Structures are given as structure tokens and as C-alpha cells.
Amino acid sequence: MAAAGGAVSLQGLVKEYDDVRAVDGLSLEIGAGEFFSLLGESGCGKTTTLRMIAGFEEPTEGEILLDGTDLTSVAAHKRPVNTVFQSYALFPFMTVAENVAFGLRYQKAGRGEQSSRVNAALELVELEKLAKRKPHQLSGGQQQRVALARALVLEPRVLLLDEPLGALDARLRKALQRELRALHDRVGTTFIYVTHDQEEALTMSDRLAVIVDGRVEQVGTPSEVYAEPASAYVATFLGQATLFDAVPAGAGPEPGLAAYRVGEQTLHVDGPPATGDPVRLMVRPERVELAPASAPLEGVNVFPATVESMTYQGAQTSVRVAAAGLRVEAEVANMHGSAPDWLVAGGPVCLRISSTALRVLDR
Template sequence: MSRSADPRADIATERGAVTLQAVTKRYGDQTAVDALSLDIQPGEFLSLLGPSGCGKTTTLRMIAGFEHPDEGDIQISGRSVLGTPAYRRDVNTVFQAYALFPHLTVAENVAYGLQQKRVPKLELRERVAAALEMVQMRGFADRKPTQLSGGQQQRVALARALVNRPAVLLLDEPLGALDRQLREEMQLELKLLQAQLGITFVFVTHDQDEALSMSDRIAVMRDGRIEQLADADTIYARPASAYVAAFVGQQNFFDGVVAPDGAGVDSPRAQLRPATPLSGFAAGDAARAAVRPEFVELSADRPSGNVNIASGDVIGVSHLGEMLQFLVQLDEQTAVLSRRPTPDAPALSVGDRVWATWRPDAVQVFPAGDAAARSGYVPPPTAAQISDP
């Protein structure tokens, strides 16, 4: 049998492939998901990233079968699942609330789904043991959930989902209840586990660090649509809009106008010249330029020959472990953040007058109407608004 002329058609029928075709979900007169189309490859770790209300959890719940689209189609492993109840879909879901049965042991919790499927006892015991071994919880098989830490309960919830050997594992903010150190440890473990198993993971999060550290691709969502779909490097270094630039990582935004020669943006207290002339802009157009804090260098003396430059006063210095963060006030309305590796950070103190510079390839320019504020972006703080990071 010959393969399709379109290789994507073959991928879409493989176990673990997920396809959403113009999927729309409404609640009354509110559109939660708006004609969303998405192809998730078999064995891929894909994150749906965005703020509350962007439609990411609704999208996940429609894949799981807990919600049903008003329009469009959802296919898993090449077959439409419209009308198929959640328990008959080849997926399992892990939630932020682990929903473990408190009266059952760890092993009994993991075995519950297999018992409902009437899996033979010998096979059940073998699969439960293998699942617990996979998440390093075999030694806790006889404990009750209340005797476990949050991270251990998370591992049990994963084992309970994985023991069913689903084609797709759906994870709805599963690390949100963990403290920072444990959350970072679980991020590494989840990625290692996914790579080991080769199962398709669809991960919902509002935490950019989680998405960047684990994902093969990230779908940044906004108002029920995908604003940008790409790998982590592209999302971070080449955001498609000011919305994505603001939501993923931090940015210094400068509003201004396109320079007469079209080479960059002139802002009241800074000039910003990207590595290449602007495309799609005319001289005098309102524009928004962005520079990430890690690309802002500071010095007490004015550097020579740099066209990307601004000057101001240091009004805050924060220690972030491996980085030092400087807050520089340019004027009453504008401040700029700079983050430098601690060993190489300049010896600057609050009150010092400094020059801020950045390389041309660090400058990104967006249309002025591309509202970053809708992503939760807050303009750089003034002196009266300084708070701890």
C-alpha cells in the first residue's frame, strides 16, 4: 500500500496524533475557543500556554471529551472522536487536583482504572508495579495518599494515568500546587518520562518557564486562538507579536515612531536600531520596540559608536542568584530592566548615572497597535512602583 503524497496525512493517522480542525466552543454569547486548528504529532510534547481565559483548558477538555465543540472536528490517531465519551477515548488526563482516593493505597489508586476494565489480576499487578517503578514510587505502594508529599501524590497521579497506556496524556496545570523547587524537579522528570515513553503529551500551563523548559513546541493562546505555534527558541527569540513577546519572558518596551530612514524606532528617551531595516513600516509610523533585559548592558561611561543607547539613573539592584537585576529610570514614565550574570555584572549602586546599550540583533519591532497589555504586560515601573521581583 503506497503512502500518501502528503506526509502529514500519514502522521495524522499514527497512534498519538491529535488534530483539531476549526474547533469552536461557546458558552452562551462568549466564545472560549474560536475556530482553532492544530496538528499535534505522535510522541510530541506540546504546551498550550496563555493567561487565564485564553481557551487553553477548554481546548484540553475537548480533546479529553469532558467538553464538546460546537463546531469543527477533533481526531485522535486519525479517527474523529466527536460523540465518543471521555472514557472511550485513548487518552488520560492528569489535573492540578490529583483526585486520589484517600481510602485506597497507592497501588490500589493506580490499579483502579485497570479494575474497571476487568484486566486479569496477574497482568494488573505487573502493570501497576511497572507504572510505579516508572515514577519511582514502587516503595510507597502500600501507603495512603495522605501519607505522601505533594510531589509524591503527583507521581501517583501520573502512574494512574500511564498505567492505562494511553496514546495521549493530557496534563492540566499539574504542577501548579507544588512549591518552586519541587515544581522544577518535576518539570525535568516529566520531560525525561515523556522522552522515555514516547507518548504524546499535551500540557496546559500559564507558566512560561514550564512551557519553555519542557516543550517540543508551544502554542501561545490568546482569546481562543493560537497567536504563535513554534519551538521554544523561536517563541522566545522571534515572537510573532508584542503579545507573545510580553507573555513569554520579560521585555523592555519602547513606544516611538519609525525613523526617517526606516532603520529603526526613535523613542523619547532611547533610539533602537535592529540589525536589518524595518519591513512593512513607513517613516513616521507609530511602533513599539522591545529589548529583553538580558540583552541590556550597563556602563558608567558612555560607549562610543553604539546607536542603541539610553541613559538614566540606577534606582534598584536585586540579587537573583546567578543574575543581578538593575532597574534604571530613564524619565518619570519610563524605566528599563537589565539582567547581567553575577560574575560579570558591573559594580553599580543605586543613584549611579549609567548608559544602557544593546546589540542591534536584540531589538524587535512591532506595530504600535499590537497591544501587549492584553497579555498581562505591565509597563516598566516608575520609581514609585518598585517592588521585589
């Protein structure tokens, strides 16, 4: 059902409303067939960018290319793209099949072709058995799948999705995230997905762009952006992180290690001797190691520490520890449903932050 092509190039996009610059020189290259997410806080410009791709908004500056063709001045209804919104906007008096077929009447498709394309679209979203029902007879998740089928039946080269799961409860959202990713893999259409939900972007995307104040802060695969954030903003926006203000302090105790002063402590990071301006060091809680104080860990960045607080989270316990001026968030796997016996609020532990776990970020 996917149309050929679907590579999108955004070149220097700017969108101004009076004296407000909602999108500020945004450039992106999205490959044909990618599941690409625009991730950012409310008001960052991600939905405005999507609306410019769709043709609902005209850029103040910049170009929008689809497979090398400039769409910037092409009317929305003439673009080979389609949009799925958070609100399903289904016609309540039409059946599921009639809702899905609605757009085909403008493509001058014959009755037989319409029927076969509607059936194929409903099969894709696994709703063929509900073709004769009305929207009020469907669950929220089923209505969203009808909206997807209605968009896909038109065989767009690019499918734009503006927080389509935002109105669903948490359990249904997770289920539909898996379904939507599987649907993308079946149809092969380019998906451009707008979300403010970090977990959603990480679990569904081939690549993602973090958008801040109308600009691209970082682009990469989920693992690249999570493990190698380009800034402190990305580090804290995409998952949990502990940040330390640090001052370069030359070479570490072994070749290949750099030293940084963090308050009273020195932390060592993989790399050449540290020089230059103050920086920030970042570590994810799952990369922090804790052990019983009676069985201390070895290596660099090992400190005696005290457990300040513990929060049970099912498969793991979130722990905050303090070590002579350092406060660090860590995760410890639960054993048989509870934290290890040696992990007690107020008790001593051994803390290790591997030199490979720390990332150096500009202040």
C-alpha cells in the same frame, strides 16, 4: 508503555456557553510523542480546549482528530486518552498499587497482566517501593506521581495534564517539572500540558501555544516564542521585556540597518529601511548591555544613562536605567555575590542595545 501514534489535530474548535465564546476557532497540529503546552492566563480557553480533547466537553464547532480519526462525537471513556488533574483524586482507602490498578478492571486485563502493568507504571514514576502505602502516607509530590502512574498504566496514546503541579510549593514544582519531562522522554507518549506558568512551559515543552481569548496567538518552540514573539502580548506574557513605541524613520547609518524614532532618540534595528505605520520595539533585559561610564561601549544604539533602581536577584542584579527619554530594564551578572563596583543607584553608566537584540512588533 506508550501506545503507538498520538498525533492530535484540532480544526477550527469553537466552544460557546450561552453568549460567551470560550474557544474561538482554535486550530493546532500536535505531533505524536510531543510534549506540547497550552499556555495562557486564567479564562483564556486552554482548559476548555483540553476538556474537549478528553471528551468532557462537546465542541460547538470544529473537529478533533487523533491519528486521522475523528473523535469529536466519541464518548470520553472510549477515547485512547487519559487526563491528570491538579487534584489527585486518589481513593484514600486503597493502596498505591490498588489506585494505579483501578482503571485496568475496565480493560478486562487478567490478574497477571494487571500486576505487571502496575509494577511497570510504578517503576516509571519511581514509586515501586511504596506500592503498599495509602495516599495519606505520601507527600504531595508522591501523590501526584501516583496519579501519573494511574493514567499511564492504561497506555493512552495521549496524556492530558491540566495544571498538575499547581497545588505544590515552588521547590517541589521545580523538582517535579524535571521528573515529568524525564518521564515523558522515557515513555514517548504525547503529552498535552495546560499551564499559566511561563517558566514551566519554557522549561518543559518541545513546543507551546500561547492562547489569548480562545485563540492561538503564537505557536513555536520555547526559544522561538521567547526570542521572536509575534505580538507585544506574547513578549510581555512570556518573560520580561521593555517595549518602545516607535515610528519608522528610514535607513540607518550602515547598510542593513533600519532607523526608528523613539521619543528623542533614534534606535537602529537589523533590516531594510523602516517605512509604514508606527510599531513597537522589544528588547529582553538580558540582551541589554551596561558598562562603566568611564569605559563606554561602541557601535549603534549607545547612550549615556543613569541608574534609576537596582534589585538584587542572586546570580544577577535587575537594573532600570534612563537615557534621555528611554527607560530600559537590564540584567547585570553579579561578581562574587554582588553587583559590580561601578553599578550604583543614581550613578552614570553606558547603555547599549544591540541592533540584533531589538525585535519589531506591530503596534
